[in-house]
Amino acid sequence: MINKYNTNFFPDNIKDFSIKVLILIIYIIVIIKNINKITIESKNILFVPFVIILGYYIGDFFSGIYHYFMDTYDIYYIKELHKNFRIHHDNPLSLERFPFIASVVEIMPVGIVQGLLTLHFFKNYPLVILGSVITNLVMCSAQVAHRFAHRRTHEYDKNGNKQYYIPSFIKFLQDKNIILNNKEHRKHHLTEVMNYSISNGSTSSILDTVIDKFNLPVSTYKNSDNIHKRRNIIEKYDIINKFLQN
Ligand SMILES: [Zn+2]
C-alpha cells in the first residue's frame, strides 16, 4: 500500500526543485574538491582508520548539536526550522510531508561552509581534510538516517499494511547501530529531552552529559500541551524517569 505522505524524491514546484538540486550539486563539488586534496603519505597511513572513526563520531555529535539547537531555541534566524522540529515531535512522520531530497540537502548548506573553510585553512593537512570530509558526510546524512528511523517504526500501519519499503541493508545498518537505530531515537520522542544525535546516535550520551555539565536548557513541546517550555536539569530527569519507566 502506498502511504499517504509525499513519496516524491523531487519537489513539484520548479523553484523549490532548482534550489534543492543546486545545493546538492554545490555540495558534491565542494566534497570532491576536498577529496582531491587528500594524498596520504605512507608514514601517516596508520592514522587513516583513526581519523575515519573520529569523523564518524564528530559528524554524529554535530548532528546532535544541530538537533538540540533547533529543538530548544526559538530565535529569529531559525524560526521556521524550529517550527518544523516542533511539528516533528507532534507528528514523528512529519518529515514525510517533504520530498525526499529535502531531507538529503537540509544540512548541506552547513556542510558546504565547512567544506570551503576546510579547503581554505587546512589545504596542506590531508588528514584533517579526510576527517573533515567524513564528519561532513556523516553530519549531512542525519536527516536521511532520521527519516529512515521513523520509516522503520512506522513500516506497517495500524492495520498491518506495509506503508514503507525499507531496503534490507538499511535495516541491517539500523540494527547494528551504524546508522540511527529507531528504538534509540524513540527515547527522544518519548522524553523530548535526550538522545539528540540523529546520524548514528553514538554520541547522544556525550551530548546529554555536556548539556548537563553546562546546565544548558532543554525544552518540551508535545509533553507540555504544545507550548514551548524550557526545563531545568531536575525537571529533565523527572521527565526521563516518567517516560522511560518501562
Ligand atoms: Zn527533537
Ligand SMILES: [Zn+2]
Ligand atoms: Zn524524530
